[in-house]
Amino acid sequence: MTSSLTLEEVQRTAESVSSLQWPGGPSSIGKPLPFRVRVVRTNEQLEKAISLRAEAYGRHVPELATVLDKPEEIDRSDKAIIFLAESKEDGSPVGTLRMQTNLHGPLSLEQSVVLPQRFQNRPLAGVTRLAVKEGRAGKQVKLVLFKTLFRYCFATQIEWIIIGARPPLDSEYRKIGFEDVFDDQRLVPFVTAEHIPHRVLAFDVLGAERKWFATNHRLYKFMAYDYHPDIEVFASISGMWSRPRRMRRSDSELSVPANLGIPLV
Numbered sequence: 001m002t003s004s005l006t007l008e009e010v011q012r013t014a015e016s017v018s019s020l021q022w023p024g025g026p027s028s029i030g031k032p033l034p035f036r037v038r039v040v041r042t043n044e045q046l047e048k049a050i051s052l053r054a055e056a057y058g059r060h061v062p063e064l065a066t067v068l069d070k071p072e073e074i075d076r077s078d079k080a081i082i083f084l085a086e087s088k089e090d091g092s093p094v095g096t097l098r099m100q101t102n103l104h105g106p107l108s109l110e111q112s113v114v115l116p117q118r119f120q121n122r123p124l125a126g127v128t129r130l131a132v133k134e135g136r137a138g139k140q141v142k143l144v145l146f147k148t149l150f151r152y153c154f155a156t157q158i159e160w161i162i163i164g165a166r167p168p169l170d171s172e173y174r175k176i177g178f179e180d181v182f183d184d185q186r187l188v189p190f191v192t193a194e195h196i197p198h199r200v201l202a203f204d205v206l207g208a209e210r211k212w213f214a215t216n217h218r219l220y221k222f223m224a225y226d227y228h229p230d231i232e233v234f235a236s237i238s239g240m241w242s243r244p245r246r247m248r249r250s251d252s253e254l255s256v257p258a259n260l261g262i263p264l265v
């Protein structure tokens with residue numbers, strides 16, 4: 001059995017995500033989703049992300065499930081950001097991924113691989129711990145998480161997204177625009193994934209829109225034109241200050257330290 005998606009299926013998935021409705025009624029602008037994507041900022045959210053990681057990796061990579069059923073050091077550090085998609089219906093976690101930039105130190109995956117010259121001294125994001133709910137819903141969440149990642153990286157001036165993908169998953173990433181970092185497509189054992197061999201892939205953040213447009217890529221409308229209000233990773237930038245001052249909590253009551261060290265989103 002194979003569940004690799006054809007390009008047509010990827011497009012259909014994107015379209016079904018675009019047309020999904022949720023119980024609260026339609027938004028005035030944009031395409032509502034049955035889940036919200038946010039940056040993890042509380043222990044409760046982190047626990048949800050961890051439980052989903054353990055469940056998803058348990059399905060596919062049981063040797064990693066026991067490592068991933070608890071937070072890793074980097075999860076709580078200022079080097080990483082975790083995106084979490086939560087069901088609007090019951091708040092349960094339906095997708096997550098972790099991204100780390102190299103702006104303040106090497107990526108975790110650089111413990112396993114020396115990246116070629118073209119990536120040296122360039123702003124990079126490494127992505128790990130992608131996990132989604134099983135089945136069709138999970139595929140929809142995966143696409144939305146990728147859009148979130150792409151838009152976040154674009155906004156924060158990241159040039160390349162780098163991932164390690166275990167075959168056969170590498171072909172899924174190629175369909176959305178990732179390319180091999182190494183021409184010989186070598187498999188690299190990842191220290192951070194129990195030395196399981198991974199293919200190293202890169203995504204050109206700045207060039208993506210241009211390439212999707214030039215190739216009439218089936219995801220172009222979804223990635224570039226559809227507005228998804230439930231991708232809320234920048235929500236607090238306006239939300240915090242648009243509330244009347246008297247309704248804001250004082251700084252001392254904020255649960256997030258002012259020197260968090262990551263963009264306050």
Ligand SMILES: CC(C)(COP(=O)(O)OP(=O)(O)OC[C@H]1O[C@@H](n2cnc3c(N)ncnc32)[C@H](O)[C@@H]1OP(=O)(O)O)[C@@H](O)C(=O)NCCC(=O)NCCS
Pocket residue numbers: 001002003004056057060061129130131132133134135138139142164165166167168169172
């Ligand atoms: C990776 C993931 C997000 C893809 O979700 P999806 O698009 O819904 O795809 P599926 O879960 O149906 O997986 C697609 C195929 O890849 C396989 N696969 C999934 N994760 C795999 C893994 N880590 N290693 C090897 N094969 C894997 C599936 O068994 C399936 O194979 P099949 O076509 O023979 O049935 C999801 O499988 C997941 O959460 N996996 C667990 C965590 C993980 O592996 N993360 C990525 C590491 S690179």
